Amino acid sequence: MTTADDNVDIKWRKRLYRERLARQAAEALLEEKSRELYLLNLDLEKQVIQRTHELHAALAKAEVAVKVKAEFLANMSHEIRTPMNAIIGLSLLGMNAPIDKQHNYLRNIAGASESLLAILNDILDFSKLESGNVQLELDYFNLGEVIENIAMLFTEEVRRKALTFTIIEPSHLNVLLKGDALRLKQILINLINNSAKFTQKGFVKLEISVISQHEKEIQLQFAVKDSGIGMTEEQQKMLFHSFSQADASISRRFGGSGLGLVISQKFVELMGGKITCKSTPEVGSEFFFTLSFETATLGKISETRIAHPVKKTLAQRLAEAAESLENVRVLLVEDTPLNQQVASEFLRNAKLEVTVADNGQEALALLEHNTFDVILMDVQMPVMDGFEATKIIRENAQFAELPIIAMSAGVTFDEQEKCQHVGMSDFIAKPINPVQMLEKIKQHFIKQI
Amino acid sequence: MLGRIFTEFFTLVEAEFGEDMLDDIIEDAKLPNEGAYTAVGNYDDLELIRLVMALSARTHIAVPDLVKTFGTFIFERLMLIYPKMTENISDLFVFLLGIDSVVHVEVKKLYPNASLPKFHSSIQEDTLIMVYQSDKNLPDLAEGLIIGAGRYFSENLMINRRLLDDGSTEFRITR
Numbered sequence: 145m146t147t148a149d150d151n152v153d154i155k156w157r158k159r160l161y162r163e164r165l166a167r168q169a170a171e172a173l174l175e176e177k178s179r180e181l182y183l184l185n186l187d188l189e190k191q192v193i194q195r196t197h198e199l200h201a202a203l204a205k206a207e208v209a210v211k212v213k214a215e216f217l218a219n220m221s222h223e224i225r226t227p228m229n230a231i232i233g234l235s236l237l238g239m240n241a242p243i244d245k246q247h248n249y250l251r252n253i254a255g256a257s258e259s260l261l262a263i264l265n266d267i268l269d270f271s272k273l274e275s276g277n278v279q280l281e282l283d284y285f286n287l288g289e290v291i292e293n294i295a296m297l298f299t300e301e302v303r304r305k306a307l308t309f310t311i312i313e314p315s316h317l318n319v320l321l322k323g324d325a326l327r328l329k330q331i332l333i334n335l336i337n338n339s340a341k342f343t344q345k346g347f348v349k350l351e352i353s354v355i356s357q358h359e360k361e362i363q364l365q366f367a368v369k370d371s372g373i374g375m376t377e378e379q380q381k382m383l384f385h386s387f388s389q390a391d392a393s394i395s396r397r398f399g400g401s402g403l404g405l406v407i408s409q410k411f412v413e414l415m416g417g418k419i420t421c422k423s424t425p426e427v428g429s430e431f432f433f434t435l436s437f438e439t440a441t442l443g444k445i446s447e448t449r450i451a452h453p454v455k456k457t458l459a460q461r462l463a464e465a466a467e468s469l470e471n472v473r474v475l476l477v478e479d480t481p482l483n484q485q486v487a488s489e490f491l492r493n494a495k496l497e498v499t500v501a502d503n504g505q506e507a508l509a510l511l512e513h514n515t516f517d518v519i520l521m522d523v524q525m526p527v528m529d530g531f532e533a534t535k536i537i538r539e540n541a542q543f544a545e546l547p548i549i550a551m552s553a554g555v556t557f558d559e560q561e562k563c564q565h566v567g568m569s570d571f572i573a574k575p576i577n578p579v580q581m582l583e584k585i586k587q588h589f590i591k592q593i
Numbered sequence: 594m595l596g597r598i599f600t601e602f603f604t605l606v607e608a609e610f611g612e613d614m615l616d617d618i619i620e621d622a623k624l625p626n627e628g629a630y631t632a633v634g635n636y637d638d639l640e641l642i643r644l645v646m647a648l649s650a651r652t653h654i655a656v657p658d659l660v661k662t663f664g665t666f667i668f669e670r671l672m673l674i675y676p677k678m679t680e681n682i683s684d685l686f687v688f689l690l691g692i693d694s695v696v697h698v699e700v701k702k703l704y705p706n707a708s709l710p711k712f713h714s715s716i717q718e719d720t721l722i723m724v725y726q727s728d729k730n731l732p733d734l735a736e737g738l739i740i741g742a743g744r745y746f747s748e749n750l751m752i753n754r755r756l757l758d759d760g761s762t763e764f765r766i767t768r
Contacts, residue, residue: 158616
């Protein structure tokens with residue numbers, strides 16, 4: 145029998161037991177949460193360490209990149225200043241020299257200017273390649289013509305040093321290749337120039353051989369060999385890695401942007417190949433790469449030939465380019481007086497008729513009352529630029545076919561594309577190559593008649 | 594269901610019906626943990642439903658009325674325990690509009706695993722429309738909480754409640 149007191153006692157015991165259970169559950173939860181927090185904290189610390197590490201790595205990488213850029217700039221500045229020094233120095237000398245000596249100064253100034261242009265082109269190519277902005281042109285071309293071109297273009301150095309230059313090409317190669325002929329030529333010229341630069345006597349040889357040929361595909365190996373100073377293995381390793389030459393002092397001795405090989409390598413890679421180098425110090429070097437091309441049929445047989453390092457003089461080439469352009473009426477739209485002088489004198493010397501407009505608006509006014517066969521149009525000008533002017537000219541049906549050739553120092557793909565977009569017929573890069581300018585005028589002038 | 598709801602329910606039962614009643618309904622509900630709840634724990638919703646049903650059986654008060662009363666009560670209690678929830682808020686509608694974006698955010702900080710109801714609220718002229726949606730589907734509790742909120746802000750509310758086709762409940766509140 146239980147008393148009322150016992151009942152109360154049991155009730156309280158139950159409540160106490162319930163409270164104790166609840167407290168224990170709460171404590172267990174607390175411990176669990178503490179543990180979770182601890183683990184979370186540990187994980188966070190790990191993450192912080194890892195992130196910090198990543199940041200350090202990224203910082204180090206960025207610092208290296210900045211350093212590389214700074215070195216590159218310093219290097220390019222040096223390379224640009226070298227020919228600039230010649231140009232400025234020779235100009236000053238020329239001004240005070242007797243007339244009979246001036247021609248020699250001018251010729252050397254022109255040579256240094258060409259070197260300067262080559263360096264600028266290299267820098268441009270290099271930065272385009274670095275940013276992945278290069279598109280290969282895929283057209284059918286005749287390898288024989290590319291080779292002929294290379295033989296024609298023969299480098300100053302090969303002639304000066306009286307090196308033997310040989311081109312060995314496959315016989316019976318009666319197909320057209322699909323690819324970027326201009327870039328292929330650039331690669332080969334780069335490699336040949338490079339070999340010529342480091343070869344004092346003996347030979348430079350371009351050898352092209354068929355590795356395999358199927359119905360619609362051909363694999364060719366291109367090799368440039370020389371009997372030059374060669375390289376140690378260490379130097380070879382450095383070759384394609386940076387934009388330096390095998391050693392920094394070499395650029396002092398041999399000149400050049402030091403970008404040629406890197407650019408060539410990148411172009412070859414874009415085409416699906418890779419330049420490999422074999423070299424022995426004091427014996428010579430060999431650079432070679434293999435490329436595959438789609439082919440189309442063409443009946444032409446070529447054979448081994450020795451290149452004749454005969455180069456036409458500038459005067460000869462100018463005369464050829466100017467043929468049948470006499471009295472062609474050119475409207476030159478250009479804002480810079482010096483550039484006006486350069487272009488108009490080249491044109492007048494070739495017996496073309498030149499009218500000069502200072503900007504797009506003046507050009508429009510002149511077009512109203514005069515007849516022109518060709519317009520040479522600068523792109524960036526005050527008052528009205530070349531894009532705007534071209535757009536307005538093209539709106540007039542009367543001028544739909546009038547050749548408008550852009551003449552610009554902006555040589556990026558974008559700018560050329562924009563020129564085409566507004567309706568320009570062609571593009572000439574500054575500095576102007578007079579032969580090229582005349583040839584382009586002729587090409588469009590003839591097309592028009 | 595958060596342990597806090599259970600402990601507050603116990604407080605209400607003790608206050609309104611006495612400690613013995615609490616003992617009795619705990620026994621009637623046949624709970625797995627013998628009614629030992631801690632505010633920081635998490636428990637099966639069914640346990641609360643069993644407790645409410647046991648209370649209804651013993652008091653002869655309908656379950657919806659009990660739940661509504663509990664909602665009104667617990668609102669006042671929660672504001673006592675978590676005064677931050679109404680900090681800087683002086684208007685009832687502003688508070689109710691911010692249930693999801695303010696109050697529930699605070700709850701999640703303490704109880705990341707809590708499964709909370711959703712309110713889609715809007716104001717049409719002088720009427721606040723709140724559409725209540727919850728896995729637990731306890732519209733009575735929601736209504737009780739709204740009444741509690743009205744009392745907390747000393748406002749007399751008219752609450753119209755209607756079941757929508759998708760199973761959610763719409764409250765139209767005017768003051």
